[in-house]
Amino acid sequence: MASGRQVRCDPVDVAIVGAGLGGAAFAWRLASRAPHLHIVCFERGDWLDRTDLPAQKPDWQRLALGSWATSPNLRLQAGGNGVSADYPIDDSGSEFKPLMWNGVGGSTINWAAHFPRLHPSDFRTRTLDGVGDDWPFSYSDLEPYYDLNDEMFGVAGIAGDPAYPPKRSRRMQPLPLGRGGAKAARAFDELGWHWWPVDAAINTVAEGARQACNYCGPCQQGCATGAKSSTDLTYWPRALAHGVDLRTNCIVQEIVLEGGLAKGIRYRDGEGRACWQPASTVVVAGNGIGTARLLLASGLPSPALGRNLMFHPAAYVRGMFAEELDGPVGPVGCALYSHEFYETDETRGFKRGIHLQVTRENPLLVQALRLEPGWGAEAQRLLREEFRHSMAVLVLAEDLPEPHNRVTLTGATEADGLPGVRVEYALSREARRALDFGLARAEEMLRAAGAHRIVRVPLAPYTGWHLLGTARMGSDPTTSVTNATGCCHDAPNLIVVDGSLFPTVGACNPGATIGALALKMADALLGEKP
Amino acid sequence: MKRAVLLAILDTMLPGDDGESPLPRASEAGLDLAKLERLAAPVAAGLGGVDAFLLAAPADRVAKLRIVELNAAPAFKALLAEALASYYESPPVLAALGWRAAPPQPHGHALAPDDAGILGALEKVRSRGRLWRT
Ligand SMILES: Cc1cc2nc3c(=O)[nH]c(=O)nc-3n(C[C@H](O)[C@H](O)[C@H](O)COP(=O)(O)OP(=O)(O)OC[C@H]3O[C@@H](n4cnc5c(N)ncnc54)[C@H](O)[C@@H]3O)c2cc1C
Ligand code: SF4
Numbered sequence: 001m002a003s004g005r006q007v008r009c010d011p012v013d014v015a016i017v018g019a020g021l022g023g024a025a026f027a028w029r030l031a032s033r034a035p036h037l038h039i040v041c042f043e044r045g046d047w048l049d050r051t052d053l054p055a056q057k058p059d060w061q062r063l064a065l066g067s068w069a070t071s072p073n074l075r076l077q078a079g080g081n082g083v084s085a086d087y088p089i090d091d092s093g094s095e096f097k098p099l100m101w102n103g104v105g106g107s108t109i110n111w112a113a114h115f116p117r118l119h120p121s122d123f124r125t126r127t128l129d130g131v132g133d134d135w136p137f138s139y140s141d142l143e144p145y146y147d148l149n150d151e152m153f154g155v156a157g158i159a160g161d162p163a164y165p166p167k168r169s170r171r172m173q174p175l176p177l178g179r180g181g182a183k184a185a186r187a188f189d190e191l192g193w194h195w196w197p198v199d200a201a202i203n204t205v206a207e208g209a210r211q212a213c214n215y216c217g218p219c220q221q222g223c224a225t226g227a228k229s230s231t232d233l234t235y236w237p238r239a240l241a242h243g244v245d246l247r248t249n250c251i252v253q254e255i256v257l258e259g260g261l262a263k264g265i266r267y268r269d270g271e272g273r274a275c276w277q278p279a280s281t282v283v284v285a286g287n288g289i290g291t292a293r294l295l296l297a298s299g300l301p302s303p304a305l306g307r308n309l310m311f312h313p314a315a316y317v318r319g320m321f322a323e324e325l326d327g328p329v330g331p332v333g334c335a336l337y338s339h340e341f342y343e344t345d346e347t348r349g350f351k352r353g354i355h356l357q358v359t360r361e362n363p364l365l366v367q368a369l370r371l372e373p374g375w376g377a378e379a380q381r382l383l384r385e386e387f388r389h390s391m392a393v394l395v396l397a398e399d400l401p402e403p404h405n406r407v408t409l410t411g412a413t414e415a416d417g418l419p420g421v422r423v424e425y426a427l428s429r430e431a432r433r434a435l436d437f438g439l440a441r442a443e444e445m446l447r448a449a450g451a452h453r454i455v456r457v458p459l460a461p462y463t464g465w466h467l468l469g470t471a472r473m474g475s476d477p478t479t480s481v482t483n484a485t486g487c488c489h490d491a492p493n494l495i496v497v498d499g500s501l502f503p504t505v506g507a508c509n510p511g512a513t514i515g516a517l518a519l520k521m522a523d524a525l526l527g528e529k530p
Numbered sequence: 531m532k533r534a535v536l537l538a539i540l541d542t543m544l545p546g547d548d549g550e551s552p553l554p555r556a557s558e559a560g561l562d563l564a565k566l567e568r569l570a571a572p573v574a575a576g577l578g579g580v581d582a583f584l585l586a587a588p589a590d591r592v593a594k595l596r597i598v599e600l601n602a603a604p605a606f607k608a609l610l611a612e613a614l615a616s617y618y619e620s621p622p623v624l625a626a627l628g629w630r631a632a633p634p635q636p637h638g639h640a641l642a643p644d645d646a647g648i649l650g651a652l653e654k655v656r657s658r659g660r661l662w663r664t
Binding site: 121158160181186189195329377383384 | 632
């Protein structure tokens with residue numbers, strides 16, 4: 001790092017930390033509604049170069065397990081990839097390993113773009129089921145923002161799903177279910193259970209420079225065609241056109257707090273210089289781990305900060321079929337889902353529900369690595385049996401907020417200048433029951449579909465895709481970090497606009513809700529309505 | 531380490547099969563052996579004599595390797611990971627599994643469009659009524 005005097009930047013109206021999902025949506029909305037504001041966003045990583053992705057290289061399977069893995073720890077161990085500016089996370093005390101991307105677009109660069117909304121009941125778990133906490137607003141309050149966020153991302157799907165209140169018609173036709181998806185759909189029908197093709201933030205028709213999906217498979221290593229929506233392709237070009245100043249390779253070290261207000265941020269720029277950026281309002285969107293880490297490092301006193309980390313605990317079942325299926329073809333997370341068991345039914349022995357998602361298969365090498373035994377003639381026999389003959393069903397459960405599941409700082413200072421970060425997470429008994437119930441239902445579906453062999457993965461550690469709840473909204477400053485508009489109780493001009501805000505998380509993917517929330521928070525800052 | 535020992539270890543891990551389109555054994559899959567050789571050295575050292583390993587019947591080689599897997603787990607794991615990666619990205623192996631050697635892009639893959647009957651079945655799902663609570 002270069003030494004010398006601190007670079008002082010001219011004061012701005014709004015400084016945003018993190019150019020991922022929440023940061024991008026917030027920046028665009030604020031800039032488009034208040035063009036007079038001077039808005040700067042600081043992002044620790046870089047822009048993605050879509051001409052240089054693993055999917056274009058012969059060793060793509062290996063890259064997907066190394067320098068382009070979904071886990072920042074694995075990427076760092078493999079020497080990094082030069083785009084995602086990763087920091088190590090001590091996840092030895094967590095049953096799920098946090099996954100993310102640290103560059104422009106944030107974790108939408110390597111997300112699977114499965115794009116469900118929460119259900120209305122997810123906003124009222126305390127009132128309806130006596131667990132968790134109610135959100136400070138309802139599904140219908142968020143609905144206009146869900147719609148706007150859908151427009152910005154572009155959704156492929158089919159309206160009319162009875163698991164949700166009516167949604168507007170989807171802009172693009174759904175992704176094909178594929179042979180596995182069609183088989184699963186028939187089995188769900190036979191059982192009389194709900195199923196629906198996923199809403200996907202993936203173009204099924206070309207739009208401008210972005211091609212239609214060509215079903216290449218490895219969405220979680222970035223999308224070479226640009227078919228998969230990520231905020232570097234959706235929100236950012238429009239935010240930049242509205243004059244937002246996006247500074248990449250800038251690592252925010254501290255939010256300076258004085259007298260109960262945020263005064264600005266200290267950051268390290270791409271040349272290693274220490275910089276000071278005064279700002280009237282500071283907005284944080286570093287994700288459920290990055291935000292907690294930065295706010296803890298900045299000394300925000302809130303007792304709930306970093307606590308109540310929620311992941312959506314995940315498990316899998318794989319079924320093996322005699323017929324040939326598609327294997328690792330198509331967007332990996334997006335085929336169809338069932339919300340038959342999403343709403344509470346206490347006769348199941350737990351409150352809240354589960355999400356079943358029929359996915360596409362992993363690359364051949366991942367399939368080879370997960371076998372038991374792992375080598376020898378039997379392993380190769382199993383691989384023959386599975387490759388292009390297996391169907392995977394993901395089970396996601398709702399984990400409720402528990403203060404002991406949390407993000408804390410280690411005593412160390414990391415290479416990025418910030419304190420080290422640790423994640424502690426233990427699966428609750430209730431969530432275990434929910435996962436077991438879901439695994440049994442998934443197995444029932446696979447058997448109905450004709451699977452002749454089933455493999456259960458009762459807990460899948462490398463599924464920490466959703467980093468939520470560590471700076472949650474609420475009215476009580478002892479149990480929440482922000483109010484309903486994302487403003488910190490302990491510093492009202494410090495606003496959180498990312499997945500950290502969730503008071504509870506439902507049982508399905510959070511991206512659509514994070515985008516909607518960030519748009520809502522931007523309007524709240526301006527005192528405006530949708 | 532003798533090349534023959536390396537190949538014997540790799541062939542024990544990945545013996546191939548004699549299916550309709552046979553999977554080649556590792557030694558015949560065109561793997562780059564330089565890196566594997568380095569990783570195999572500590573595994574070979576745990577075999578209790580490489581000559582005996584070379585002379586052993588296939589089942590005995592498996593048993594000997596299992597012992598190394600237990601006693602020198604990190605070294606064994608590192609070799610296995612590299613062997614699997616090299617093997618399952620090798621064009622003859624991919625061809626034997628009916629998969630192409632070219633990477634996923636720029637050509638992508640084909641997915642057949644859904645038949646109308648399947649999406650028509652959504653009407654049945656809808657007719658069972660709403661599932662969400664307020
Ligand atoms: C592999 C994978 C698959 C997923 N699949 C899905 C899916 O199918 N559907 C779905 O809904 N969700 C999915 N998710 C989750 C979804 O991508 C995230 O929930 C969402 O992107 C989080 O938004 P965010 O704004 O909270 O944070 P992010 O999008 O992660 O953005 C945080 C940004 O802040 C930056 N940052 C952090 N700290 C600093 C700092 N100190 N200084 C400067 N910049 C900083 C980071 O670099 C990053 O760019 C997936 C996630 C992963 C990793
Ligand atoms: S499957 Fe489609 S969305 Fe996924 S990376 Fe390939 S082209 Fe992009």
